[in-house]
Amino acid sequence: MIEGVGLLLRLLLGLGVLLISGYALARSLAPASRRLEQAALALGLGSLSLTLWLLALAALCLPWRLTLILPLPLALMAASWVGRRFFSGTCMVEGFPPWINAPKPSGSIPLKGWDWVFLGVIGLILLFATLRALLYPIWAWDAVSTWGFKAKVFFLRGTLDLQGFEAHNYYPNLVPLLLTYLYICLGQVNDQVVKIVFPLAGLSLILLVFALLRRLGLSRRGALGITAFFTAGGVTLVEHLHIAYADLFLTYYTLGAGGLVYLWLKEVSLSGNLSLAAFFLAGLSWTKFEGTPMAGTVLLAAALSLLWLHPPGLARRLWSLSVPGLGLLLGYLPWRLFIWSHGIEMGTDHILGFYPHQFFQAVPALLEALVNPRNFGFLWPLAALALVVCRKKWVTTPLLYLPLFLGGNFLAILLAYAVAPTAPFEFPLYVRATLDRLLLHLAPVAVLLLGEGVKELEKGPEGLSGPVSLSSQDSGSFRE
């Protein structure tokens, strides 16, 4: 009993340090943002900084002791406090609509009716996922073979040592190191309780979906409804809330990076928005092997949107994208340097040639996965419908970014299947085993598209055609 309480306290302390340091970083980077937004970003920023710190300690051959691990998150908290104490009130954004810089509303409208229904749906799913994560030990394939296994090895060896086994050793290590950090806090391998980070990542993802929808100008009820619709949209997300795969974190970082860049393109973002996006691009690259090309598509879609729309100050805006570009390098280079300095062999198990027939074989599978309600509910068909509703806006406004990003990634998925070295009988199984999670990475960005569609429907008939100016489209509902 006493041992169990001690374990719980150690877990809560470990998670607390992680979340508070991430929250502090979010506050430092975007001090004018809402608490809910900062809370949604906290896990991503905390996990990124802490796991990169563990990588740095391993690279310097320093032991992973809490006395060496904790100074970084504590320094982040202290820096945030000092920054707020001495530099508060200096972060107004010139030229942005007044509600962006306005102080946060002191009171809030109480929840009622459908708000509670939507919250209830989200709450029930999160409760199920949390119990499912906490009561069952690690069991799913990739958790046992890769992510959870590496976490156990790193903890038992006390450093990032990949010798003597093959578990996609060249893959980035955000998730294994995050679990290792919790094992260090617990003082033991307990692959049951550390899985709490997955429902926590799910909660952060859901909060981020809601926060971004609000930033896009949806009413609280509208944003809550769409968030509930996303959360209850099929089994793929719910499974990933508890099976201890890295895909949930990749989904979260994709939404953070893609969503924040989209807000910046729409000029409805806060100061520090691109810096936050940079950290989320770093997280993308440091979470999974496919995160780096996906981060590339975030930047490419943003650059192409700017070039197509040709807004005033185009060159300056294109140059601004170097900030998230640096973030991508922050997530990519440290691990590549570690790989290079430690002679870790880069795998080519996913890329051995080009098989065009597989590209065409994957097309119907992709279409089937998009419309099959088992995977994502009705999200993808409705996102397509949202494109139709916004048909005139997506070639004349930054909305273009969303279909560019999603379409580019669909193409990337098909190309990835075209280079996958699988036997003919094995290929359909390979597609079936991987497609849902590849689409999961993109699903929250499709939710933003859906949000844009709903916003159009919320307007009058004039909203259904013709471009709408930024100030008129966003300010009203946000200040509800």
Next chain:
Amino acid sequence: MPLLAGARQRWPVAALILLGLQVALLGWHLHGEVLDLSRRLIQGTWGEAVRAENPFYCWLMNLKKVIPEQATYVFLDHYELGKEIEARYHLFPRRHLLLVPESPPSLLFYTLRQYGVTHILVREGQKPPGPGLLALLESGAAEPLPVPGPGLAFRVDLRRIKGAFYD
């Protein structure tokens, strides 16, 4: 566009119906898991108890007691079945090598010598041994270990593997 104008008026109702359908579909897909979770909550059979229900896991726990941590073992199984990754996960830090059960003597004997293997684990104890394991047993270089469970375990005496054989 009358279609879109009509959609604008009716979309909240349609959206709520779709959300309800999604929740119902999700409930239908997850009802088995929800029932299992509820049963475990009521009976208190969670955590290690979930694993203890699996004879393969119990076998691995028994093997942990007899295979030293610094040992290397060969696991004879097919990767696709997903059991060898479980063995590797639970038996770490013991060094793990995977070969298919049908491995010929040349491959098995080479692996044993090259990597200093001290134990061989066979997941399916009911099946007849493959050619490599059969040759090893006939050479007298492997001795069965009395570990209860669905698989078989052998201790290898590397000094008795001389080579000079053909597949």
